Amino acid sequence: MAALKPLTFDHLNAFPGLVHGVFSRAGGYSKDAFSGLNIGLSTGDDPDVVNRNRRRMLSSLDLTRVLFFNQVHGTDIAVIKSEKDAADAAWEGQGGAPSKIFKADAAVTNRKDLGLVIQVADCQAVVLYDPEKEVIANVHSGWRGSVDNILGRCINAMVTQFGCTPANIRAGISPSLGPCCAQFMNYKQEIPKSFWKYKDKDRPYFDFWQISRDQLGAYGVLDEHIxxxxxxxxxxxxxxxxxxxxxVTGRFAAVIALKNKDE
Structure with a gap:
Protein backbone atom coordinates (compact mmCIF):
# COMPACT_ATOMS: atom_id res chain seq x y z
CA MET A 1 0.00 0.00 0.00
CA ALA A 2 1.37 3.42 -0.95
CA ALA A 3 2.54 5.83 1.74
CA LEU A 4 -0.04 8.24 3.14
CA LYS A 5 0.25 11.80 1.89
CA PRO A 6 -1.78 14.16 4.08
CA LEU A 7 -2.68 17.62 2.88
CA THR A 8 -0.75 20.40 4.60
CA PHE A 9 -1.00 24.15 4.98
CA ASP A 10 1.69 26.11 3.15
CA HIS A 11 2.22 28.67 5.90
CA LEU A 12 2.62 25.95 8.56
CA ASN A 13 5.14 24.02 6.49
CA ALA A 14 7.59 26.86 7.13
CA PHE A 15 8.00 25.79 10.78
CA PRO A 16 10.38 22.82 11.22
CA GLY A 17 9.26 22.20 14.81
CA LEU A 18 5.70 21.51 13.72
CA VAL A 19 4.08 18.39 12.30
CA HIS A 20 0.59 18.55 10.85
CA GLY A 21 -1.66 17.07 8.22
CA VAL A 22 -5.23 16.65 7.04
CA PHE A 23 -5.77 13.07 5.92
CA SER A 24 -8.09 12.23 3.07
CA ARG A 25 -9.97 8.93 3.04
CA ALA A 26 -7.34 7.41 0.75
CA GLY A 27 -4.95 4.73 1.88
CA GLY A 28 -6.78 2.93 4.68
CA TYR A 29 -8.11 -0.55 5.35
CA SER A 30 -11.83 0.10 5.84
CA LYS A 31 -14.37 -1.34 3.42
CA ASP A 32 -17.81 -0.59 1.97
CA ALA A 33 -19.40 2.66 3.25
CA PHE A 34 -16.27 3.37 5.30
CA SER A 35 -13.91 2.64 2.44
CA GLY A 36 -10.49 4.09 3.11
CA LEU A 37 -8.75 5.65 6.10
CA ASN A 38 -11.66 5.83 8.54
CA ILE A 39 -10.33 6.85 11.98
CA GLY A 40 -13.75 7.14 13.68
CA LEU A 41 -14.57 4.42 16.23
CA SER A 42 -18.19 5.57 16.65
CA THR A 43 -19.15 5.16 13.00
CA GLY A 44 -20.15 1.48 12.95
CA ASP A 45 -16.93 0.35 11.29
CA ASP A 46 -14.92 -2.61 12.60
CA PRO A 47 -12.93 -1.26 15.61
CA ASP A 48 -9.92 -3.43 14.79
CA VAL A 49 -9.78 -1.98 11.29
CA VAL A 50 -10.21 1.60 12.58
CA ASN A 51 -7.34 1.10 15.03
CA ARG A 52 -5.23 -0.26 12.19
CA ASN A 53 -6.01 2.90 10.21
CA ARG A 54 -5.09 5.03 13.22
CA ARG A 55 -1.75 3.27 13.62
CA ARG A 56 -1.00 3.86 9.95
CA MET A 57 -1.80 7.55 10.35
CA LEU A 58 0.49 7.89 13.39
CA SER A 59 3.32 6.14 11.62
CA SER A 60 3.06 8.45 8.61
CA LEU A 61 3.67 11.48 10.87
CA ASP A 62 6.41 9.74 12.88
CA LEU A 63 4.34 10.12 16.05
CA THR A 64 3.96 7.54 18.79
CA ARG A 65 1.05 9.08 20.70
CA VAL A 66 -1.95 11.27 19.97
CA LEU A 67 -5.06 12.47 21.74
CA PHE A 68 -8.51 11.62 20.41
CA PHE A 69 -11.45 13.41 22.01
CA ASN A 70 -15.08 12.70 22.75
CA GLN A 71 -16.43 15.39 20.40
CA VAL A 72 -19.99 16.47 21.24
CA HIS A 73 -20.47 19.76 19.32
CA GLY A 74 -19.95 21.64 22.57
CA THR A 75 -17.56 24.36 23.71
CA ASP A 76 -15.33 22.54 26.20
CA ILE A 77 -11.61 22.98 25.58
CA ALA A 78 -9.07 20.49 26.93
CA VAL A 79 -5.95 22.25 28.19
CA ILE A 80 -3.04 19.80 28.45
CA LYS A 81 -0.08 21.19 30.36
CA SER A 82 1.19 18.28 32.45
CA GLU A 83 2.86 15.10 31.31
CA LYS A 84 0.39 13.16 33.48
CA ASP A 85 -2.60 14.54 31.58
CA ALA A 86 -0.85 13.76 28.32
CA ALA A 87 0.14 10.24 29.37
CA ASP A 88 -3.29 9.37 30.82
CA ALA A 89 -5.17 10.40 27.69
CA ALA A 90 -2.70 9.45 24.96
CA TRP A 91 -3.58 6.81 22.37
CA GLU A 92 -0.44 4.93 21.46
CA GLY A 93 -1.84 2.36 19.07
CA GLN A 94 -1.38 -0.62 21.35
CA GLY A 95 -3.96 -2.47 23.41
CA GLY A 96 -7.13 -0.85 24.72
CA ALA A 97 -8.35 2.69 25.17
CA PRO A 98 -6.43 5.23 27.29
CA SER A 99 -7.46 5.62 30.93
CA LYS A 100 -8.81 9.13 30.26
CA ILE A 101 -10.60 10.55 27.23
CA PHE A 102 -11.32 14.28 27.27
CA LYS A 103 -14.89 15.30 26.47
CA ALA A 104 -13.96 18.33 24.40
CA ASP A 105 -14.30 19.92 20.98
CA ALA A 106 -10.97 21.71 21.11
CA ALA A 107 -7.61 21.14 22.75
CA VAL A 108 -4.56 23.28 23.50
CA THR A 109 -1.13 22.08 24.55
CA ASN A 110 2.56 22.91 24.72
CA ARG A 111 3.62 19.27 25.18
CA LYS A 112 6.08 17.95 22.63
CA ASP A 113 5.53 14.80 20.55
CA LEU A 114 1.83 14.71 21.38
CA GLY A 115 -0.55 14.87 18.44
CA LEU A 116 -3.97 16.51 18.75
CA VAL A 117 -6.55 14.82 16.50
CA ILE A 118 -9.92 16.17 15.38
CA GLN A 119 -12.28 13.84 13.52
CA VAL A 120 -14.65 15.29 10.93
CA ALA A 121 -17.00 14.45 8.06
CA ASP A 122 -18.27 17.91 6.96
CA CYS A 123 -17.40 20.01 10.05
CA GLN A 124 -14.25 22.09 10.10
CA ALA A 125 -11.08 21.05 11.86
CA VAL A 126 -9.09 24.23 12.55
CA VAL A 127 -5.44 23.85 13.55
CA LEU A 128 -3.74 26.71 15.41
CA TYR A 129 -0.08 27.37 16.13
CA ASP A 130 1.79 30.08 18.00
CA PRO A 131 5.46 29.79 16.97
CA GLU A 132 6.58 32.27 19.62
CA LYS A 133 5.16 30.42 22.62
CA GLU A 134 5.35 26.98 20.96
CA VAL A 135 1.68 26.22 21.59
CA ILE A 136 -0.72 24.31 19.36
CA ALA A 137 -4.47 23.78 19.28
CA ASN A 138 -6.96 21.81 17.24
CA VAL A 139 -10.65 22.72 17.05
CA HIS A 140 -13.80 20.87 15.96
CA SER A 141 -16.10 23.54 14.57
CA GLY A 142 -19.39 22.48 13.04
CA TRP A 143 -22.28 24.89 12.64
CA ARG A 144 -23.07 24.61 16.36
CA GLY A 145 -19.45 25.34 17.22
CA SER A 146 -19.51 28.33 14.89
CA VAL A 147 -22.68 29.68 16.51
CA ASP A 148 -21.08 29.28 19.95
CA ASN A 149 -17.77 30.74 18.71
CA ILE A 150 -15.59 27.85 19.80
CA LEU A 151 -12.74 29.34 17.74
CA GLY A 152 -12.80 32.54 19.76
CA ARG A 153 -12.97 30.56 22.97
CA CYS A 154 -9.94 28.53 21.92
CA ILE A 155 -7.92 31.63 21.07
CA ASN A 156 -8.89 32.94 24.50
CA ALA A 157 -7.60 29.73 26.12
CA MET A 158 -4.29 30.07 24.28
CA VAL A 159 -3.96 33.63 25.57
CA THR A 160 -5.00 33.04 29.18
CA GLN A 161 -3.43 29.62 29.72
CA PHE A 162 -0.19 30.01 27.76
CA GLY A 163 0.33 33.74 27.26
CA CYS A 164 -0.07 33.61 23.49
CA THR A 165 -0.43 36.75 21.39
CA PRO A 166 -3.22 36.35 18.78
CA ALA A 167 -1.26 38.26 16.12
CA ASN A 168 1.38 35.51 16.27
CA ILE A 169 -1.08 32.64 15.81
CA ARG A 170 -1.33 30.81 12.49
CA ALA A 171 -4.59 29.08 11.59
CA GLY A 172 -5.51 26.43 9.03
CA ILE A 173 -9.09 25.50 8.11
CA SER A 174 -9.58 21.96 6.84
CA PRO A 175 -11.81 20.71 4.03
CA SER A 176 -15.45 20.91 5.17
CA LEU A 177 -18.87 21.90 3.88
CA GLY A 178 -18.32 24.79 1.50
CA PRO A 179 -20.69 27.66 0.76
CA CYS A 180 -21.85 25.57 -2.20
CA CYS A 181 -23.31 22.87 0.06
CA ALA A 182 -23.85 24.27 3.59
CA GLN A 183 -27.63 24.31 3.27
CA PHE A 184 -29.82 25.12 6.27
CA MET A 185 -33.50 24.97 5.40
CA ASN A 186 -34.45 25.88 8.98
CA TYR A 187 -31.81 28.54 9.40
CA LYS A 188 -34.21 31.00 11.02
CA GLN A 189 -34.54 28.58 13.94
CA GLU A 190 -30.96 27.27 13.93
CA ILE A 191 -28.69 30.14 12.94
CA PRO A 192 -28.68 33.44 14.88
CA LYS A 193 -29.65 36.53 12.91
CA SER A 194 -26.16 37.98 13.30
CA PHE A 195 -24.94 35.17 11.00
CA TRP A 196 -27.47 35.77 8.24
CA LYS A 197 -25.10 38.16 6.47
CA TYR A 198 -23.12 35.02 5.52
CA LYS A 199 -26.14 33.52 3.72
CA ASP A 200 -26.36 33.35 -0.05
CA LYS A 201 -28.60 36.11 -1.35
CA ASP A 202 -31.17 33.78 -2.88
CA ARG A 203 -30.72 30.42 -1.16
CA PRO A 204 -30.36 29.14 2.44
CA TYR A 205 -26.66 28.35 2.03
CA PHE A 206 -24.02 29.73 4.40
CA ASP A 207 -20.30 30.47 4.04
CA PHE A 208 -18.84 28.97 7.21
CA TRP A 209 -15.31 29.33 5.84
CA GLN A 210 -15.74 33.10 5.98
CA ILE A 211 -17.45 32.89 9.36
CA SER A 212 -14.37 31.15 10.77
CA ARG A 213 -12.00 33.69 9.23
CA ASP A 214 -14.02 36.52 10.72
CA GLN A 215 -14.24 34.89 14.14
CA LEU A 216 -10.48 34.35 14.22
CA GLY A 217 -9.93 37.92 13.06
CA ALA A 218 -12.22 39.29 15.75
CA TYR A 219 -9.90 37.71 18.35
CA GLY A 220 -6.77 39.21 16.81
CA VAL A 221 -5.56 36.56 14.36
CA LEU A 222 -4.21 38.32 11.27
CA ASP A 223 -5.98 37.52 8.02
CA GLU A 224 -2.67 36.76 6.31
CA HIS A 225 -2.06 34.12 8.99
CA ILE A 226 -5.24 32.19 8.09
CA VAL A 248 -23.36 6.22 7.01
CA THR A 249 -19.72 7.11 6.52
CA GLY A 250 -16.33 7.36 8.19
CA ARG A 251 -14.35 10.23 9.69
CA PHE A 252 -11.15 11.76 8.40
CA ALA A 253 -8.56 13.38 10.62
CA ALA A 254 -6.69 16.63 11.08
CA VAL A 255 -3.58 16.29 13.23
CA ILE A 256 -1.10 18.77 14.67
CA ALA A 257 1.90 18.16 16.95
CA LEU A 258 5.01 19.87 18.26
CA LYS A 259 8.26 17.99 17.73
CA ASN A 260 11.34 18.17 19.91
CA LYS A 261 13.84 20.39 18.14
CA ASP A 262 16.69 17.92 18.67
CA GLU A 263 14.88 15.14 16.76
Missing part, protein backbone atom coordinates in the same frame (compact mmCIF):
# COMPACT_ATOMS: atom_id res chain seq x y z
CA UNK A 227 -5.23 29.56 5.35
CA UNK A 228 -8.35 27.78 4.10
CA UNK A 229 -7.98 24.61 2.05
CA UNK A 230 -11.19 25.50 0.22
CA UNK A 231 -12.27 21.92 -0.50
CA UNK A 232 -15.92 21.01 0.03
CA UNK A 233 -16.36 17.57 1.58
CA UNK A 234 -19.84 17.04 0.14
CA UNK A 235 -18.58 17.81 -3.37
CA UNK A 236 -15.44 15.67 -2.98
CA UNK A 237 -16.60 12.37 -1.49
CA UNK A 238 -13.87 10.77 -3.60
CA UNK A 239 -11.40 12.41 -1.21
CA UNK A 240 -13.28 12.92 2.05
CA UNK A 241 -16.03 11.47 4.20
CA UNK A 242 -19.25 13.49 4.16
CA UNK A 243 -22.17 12.90 6.50
CA UNK A 244 -24.35 15.24 4.45
CA UNK A 245 -23.73 13.20 1.33
CA UNK A 246 -23.72 9.66 2.70
CA UNK A 247 -25.06 9.56 6.31
Missing amino acids: ETMGLCTRCRTDLFYSFRANK
Whole structure:
Protein backbone atom coordinates (compact mmCIF):
# COMPACT_ATOMS: atom_id res chain seq x y z
CA MET A 1 0.00 0.00 0.00
CA ALA A 2 1.37 3.42 -0.95
CA ALA A 3 2.54 5.83 1.74
CA LEU A 4 -0.04 8.24 3.14
CA LYS A 5 0.25 11.80 1.89
CA PRO A 6 -1.78 14.16 4.08
CA LEU A 7 -2.68 17.62 2.88
CA THR A 8 -0.75 20.40 4.60
CA PHE A 9 -1.00 24.15 4.98
CA ASP A 10 1.69 26.11 3.15
CA HIS A 11 2.22 28.67 5.90
CA LEU A 12 2.62 25.95 8.56
CA ASN A 13 5.14 24.02 6.49
CA ALA A 14 7.59 26.86 7.13
CA PHE A 15 8.00 25.79 10.78
CA PRO A 16 10.38 22.82 11.22
CA GLY A 17 9.26 22.20 14.81
CA LEU A 18 5.70 21.51 13.72
CA VAL A 19 4.08 18.39 12.30
CA HIS A 20 0.59 18.55 10.85
CA GLY A 21 -1.66 17.07 8.22
CA VAL A 22 -5.23 16.65 7.04
CA PHE A 23 -5.77 13.07 5.92
CA SER A 24 -8.09 12.23 3.07
CA ARG A 25 -9.97 8.93 3.04
CA ALA A 26 -7.34 7.41 0.75
CA GLY A 27 -4.95 4.73 1.88
CA GLY A 28 -6.78 2.93 4.68
CA TYR A 29 -8.11 -0.55 5.35
CA SER A 30 -11.83 0.10 5.84
CA LYS A 31 -14.37 -1.34 3.42
CA ASP A 32 -17.81 -0.59 1.97
CA ALA A 33 -19.40 2.66 3.25
CA PHE A 34 -16.27 3.37 5.30
CA SER A 35 -13.91 2.64 2.44
CA GLY A 36 -10.49 4.09 3.11
CA LEU A 37 -8.75 5.65 6.10
CA ASN A 38 -11.66 5.83 8.54
CA ILE A 39 -10.33 6.85 11.98
CA GLY A 40 -13.75 7.14 13.68
CA LEU A 41 -14.57 4.42 16.23
CA SER A 42 -18.19 5.57 16.65
CA THR A 43 -19.15 5.16 13.00
CA GLY A 44 -20.15 1.48 12.95
CA ASP A 45 -16.93 0.35 11.29
CA ASP A 46 -14.92 -2.61 12.60
CA PRO A 47 -12.93 -1.26 15.61
CA ASP A 48 -9.92 -3.43 14.79
CA VAL A 49 -9.78 -1.98 11.29
CA VAL A 50 -10.21 1.60 12.58
CA ASN A 51 -7.34 1.10 15.03
CA ARG A 52 -5.23 -0.26 12.19
CA ASN A 53 -6.01 2.90 10.21
CA ARG A 54 -5.09 5.03 13.22
CA ARG A 55 -1.75 3.27 13.62
CA ARG A 56 -1.00 3.86 9.95
CA MET A 57 -1.80 7.55 10.35
CA LEU A 58 0.49 7.89 13.39
CA SER A 59 3.32 6.14 11.62
CA SER A 60 3.06 8.45 8.61
CA LEU A 61 3.67 11.48 10.87
CA ASP A 62 6.41 9.74 12.88
CA LEU A 63 4.34 10.12 16.05
CA THR A 64 3.96 7.54 18.79
CA ARG A 65 1.05 9.08 20.70
CA VAL A 66 -1.95 11.27 19.97
CA LEU A 67 -5.06 12.47 21.74
CA PHE A 68 -8.51 11.62 20.41
CA PHE A 69 -11.45 13.41 22.01
CA ASN A 70 -15.08 12.70 22.75
CA GLN A 71 -16.43 15.39 20.40
CA VAL A 72 -19.99 16.47 21.24
CA HIS A 73 -20.47 19.76 19.32
CA GLY A 74 -19.95 21.64 22.57
CA THR A 75 -17.56 24.36 23.71
CA ASP A 76 -15.33 22.54 26.20
CA ILE A 77 -11.61 22.98 25.58
CA ALA A 78 -9.07 20.49 26.93
CA VAL A 79 -5.95 22.25 28.19
CA ILE A 80 -3.04 19.80 28.45
CA LYS A 81 -0.08 21.19 30.36
CA SER A 82 1.19 18.28 32.45
CA GLU A 83 2.86 15.10 31.31
CA LYS A 84 0.39 13.16 33.48
CA ASP A 85 -2.60 14.54 31.58
CA ALA A 86 -0.85 13.76 28.32
CA ALA A 87 0.14 10.24 29.37
CA ASP A 88 -3.29 9.37 30.82
CA ALA A 89 -5.17 10.40 27.69
CA ALA A 90 -2.70 9.45 24.96
CA TRP A 91 -3.58 6.81 22.37
CA GLU A 92 -0.44 4.93 21.46
CA GLY A 93 -1.84 2.36 19.07
CA GLN A 94 -1.38 -0.62 21.35
CA GLY A 95 -3.96 -2.47 23.41
CA GLY A 96 -7.13 -0.85 24.72
CA ALA A 97 -8.35 2.69 25.17
CA PRO A 98 -6.43 5.23 27.29
CA SER A 99 -7.46 5.62 30.93
CA LYS A 100 -8.81 9.13 30.26
CA ILE A 101 -10.60 10.55 27.23
CA PHE A 102 -11.32 14.28 27.27
CA LYS A 103 -14.89 15.30 26.47
CA ALA A 104 -13.96 18.33 24.40
CA ASP A 105 -14.30 19.92 20.98
CA ALA A 106 -10.97 21.71 21.11
CA ALA A 107 -7.61 21.14 22.75
CA VAL A 108 -4.56 23.28 23.50
CA THR A 109 -1.13 22.08 24.55
CA ASN A 110 2.56 22.91 24.72
CA ARG A 111 3.62 19.27 25.18
CA LYS A 112 6.08 17.95 22.63
CA ASP A 113 5.53 14.80 20.55
CA LEU A 114 1.83 14.71 21.38
CA GLY A 115 -0.55 14.87 18.44
CA LEU A 116 -3.97 16.51 18.75
CA VAL A 117 -6.55 14.82 16.50
CA ILE A 118 -9.92 16.17 15.38
CA GLN A 119 -12.28 13.84 13.52
CA VAL A 120 -14.65 15.29 10.93
CA ALA A 121 -17.00 14.45 8.06
CA ASP A 122 -18.27 17.91 6.96
CA CYS A 123 -17.40 20.01 10.05
CA GLN A 124 -14.25 22.09 10.10
CA ALA A 125 -11.08 21.05 11.86
CA VAL A 126 -9.09 24.23 12.55
CA VAL A 127 -5.44 23.85 13.55
CA LEU A 128 -3.74 26.71 15.41
CA TYR A 129 -0.08 27.37 16.13
CA ASP A 130 1.79 30.08 18.00
CA PRO A 131 5.46 29.79 16.97
CA GLU A 132 6.58 32.27 19.62
CA LYS A 133 5.16 30.42 22.62
CA GLU A 134 5.35 26.98 20.96
CA VAL A 135 1.68 26.22 21.59
CA ILE A 136 -0.72 24.31 19.36
CA ALA A 137 -4.47 23.78 19.28
CA ASN A 138 -6.96 21.81 17.24
CA VAL A 139 -10.65 22.72 17.05
CA HIS A 140 -13.80 20.87 15.96
CA SER A 141 -16.10 23.54 14.57
CA GLY A 142 -19.39 22.48 13.04
CA TRP A 143 -22.28 24.89 12.64
CA ARG A 144 -23.07 24.61 16.36
CA GLY A 145 -19.45 25.34 17.22
CA SER A 146 -19.51 28.33 14.89
CA VAL A 147 -22.68 29.68 16.51
CA ASP A 148 -21.08 29.28 19.95
CA ASN A 149 -17.77 30.74 18.71
CA ILE A 150 -15.59 27.85 19.80
CA LEU A 151 -12.74 29.34 17.74
CA GLY A 152 -12.80 32.54 19.76
CA ARG A 153 -12.97 30.56 22.97
CA CYS A 154 -9.94 28.53 21.92
CA ILE A 155 -7.92 31.63 21.07
CA ASN A 156 -8.89 32.94 24.50
CA ALA A 157 -7.60 29.73 26.12
CA MET A 158 -4.29 30.07 24.28
CA VAL A 159 -3.96 33.63 25.57
CA THR A 160 -5.00 33.04 29.18
CA GLN A 161 -3.43 29.62 29.72
CA PHE A 162 -0.19 30.01 27.76
CA GLY A 163 0.33 33.74 27.26
CA CYS A 164 -0.07 33.61 23.49
CA THR A 165 -0.43 36.75 21.39
CA PRO A 166 -3.22 36.35 18.78
CA ALA A 167 -1.26 38.26 16.12
CA ASN A 168 1.38 35.51 16.27
CA ILE A 169 -1.08 32.64 15.81
CA ARG A 170 -1.33 30.81 12.49
CA ALA A 171 -4.59 29.08 11.59
CA GLY A 172 -5.51 26.43 9.03
CA ILE A 173 -9.09 25.50 8.11
CA SER A 174 -9.58 21.96 6.84
CA PRO A 175 -11.81 20.71 4.03
CA SER A 176 -15.45 20.91 5.17
CA LEU A 177 -18.87 21.90 3.88
CA GLY A 178 -18.32 24.79 1.50
CA PRO A 179 -20.69 27.66 0.76
CA CYS A 180 -21.85 25.57 -2.20
CA CYS A 181 -23.31 22.87 0.06
CA ALA A 182 -23.85 24.27 3.59
CA GLN A 183 -27.63 24.31 3.27
CA PHE A 184 -29.82 25.12 6.27
CA MET A 185 -33.50 24.97 5.40
CA ASN A 186 -34.45 25.88 8.98
CA TYR A 187 -31.81 28.54 9.40
CA LYS A 188 -34.21 31.00 11.02
CA GLN A 189 -34.54 28.58 13.94
CA GLU A 190 -30.96 27.27 13.93
CA ILE A 191 -28.69 30.14 12.94
CA PRO A 192 -28.68 33.44 14.88
CA LYS A 193 -29.65 36.53 12.91
CA SER A 194 -26.16 37.98 13.30
CA PHE A 195 -24.94 35.17 11.00
CA TRP A 196 -27.47 35.77 8.24
CA LYS A 197 -25.10 38.16 6.47
CA TYR A 198 -23.12 35.02 5.52
CA LYS A 199 -26.14 33.52 3.72
CA ASP A 200 -26.36 33.35 -0.05
CA LYS A 201 -28.60 36.11 -1.35
CA ASP A 202 -31.17 33.78 -2.88
CA ARG A 203 -30.72 30.42 -1.16
CA PRO A 204 -30.36 29.14 2.44
CA TYR A 205 -26.66 28.35 2.03
CA PHE A 206 -24.02 29.73 4.40
CA ASP A 207 -20.30 30.47 4.04
CA PHE A 208 -18.84 28.97 7.21
CA TRP A 209 -15.31 29.33 5.84
CA GLN A 210 -15.74 33.10 5.98
CA ILE A 211 -17.45 32.89 9.36
CA SER A 212 -14.37 31.15 10.77
CA ARG A 213 -12.00 33.69 9.23
CA ASP A 214 -14.02 36.52 10.72
CA GLN A 215 -14.24 34.89 14.14
CA LEU A 216 -10.48 34.35 14.22
CA GLY A 217 -9.93 37.92 13.06
CA ALA A 218 -12.22 39.29 15.75
CA TYR A 219 -9.90 37.71 18.35
CA GLY A 220 -6.77 39.21 16.81
CA VAL A 221 -5.56 36.56 14.36
CA LEU A 222 -4.21 38.32 11.27
CA ASP A 223 -5.98 37.52 8.02
CA GLU A 224 -2.67 36.76 6.31
CA HIS A 225 -2.06 34.12 8.99
CA ILE A 226 -5.24 32.19 8.09
CA GLU A 227 -5.23 29.56 5.35
CA THR A 228 -8.35 27.78 4.10
CA MET A 229 -7.98 24.61 2.05
CA GLY A 230 -11.19 25.50 0.22
CA LEU A 231 -12.27 21.92 -0.50
CA CYS A 232 -15.92 21.01 0.03
CA THR A 233 -16.36 17.57 1.58
CA ARG A 234 -19.84 17.04 0.14
CA CYS A 235 -18.58 17.81 -3.37
CA ARG A 236 -15.44 15.67 -2.98
CA THR A 237 -16.60 12.37 -1.49
CA ASP A 238 -13.87 10.77 -3.60
CA LEU A 239 -11.40 12.41 -1.21
CA PHE A 240 -13.28 12.92 2.05
CA TYR A 241 -16.03 11.47 4.20
CA SER A 242 -19.25 13.49 4.16
CA PHE A 243 -22.17 12.90 6.50
CA ARG A 244 -24.35 15.24 4.45
CA ALA A 245 -23.73 13.20 1.33
CA ASN A 246 -23.72 9.66 2.70
CA LYS A 247 -25.06 9.56 6.31
CA VAL A 248 -23.36 6.22 7.01
CA THR A 249 -19.72 7.11 6.52
CA GLY A 250 -16.33 7.36 8.19
CA ARG A 251 -14.35 10.23 9.69
CA PHE A 252 -11.15 11.76 8.40
CA ALA A 253 -8.56 13.38 10.62
CA ALA A 254 -6.69 16.63 11.08
CA VAL A 255 -3.58 16.29 13.23
CA ILE A 256 -1.10 18.77 14.67
CA ALA A 257 1.90 18.16 16.95
CA LEU A 258 5.01 19.87 18.26
CA LYS A 259 8.26 17.99 17.73
CA ASN A 260 11.34 18.17 19.91
CA LYS A 261 13.84 20.39 18.14
CA ASP A 262 16.69 17.92 18.67
CA GLU A 263 14.88 15.14 16.76
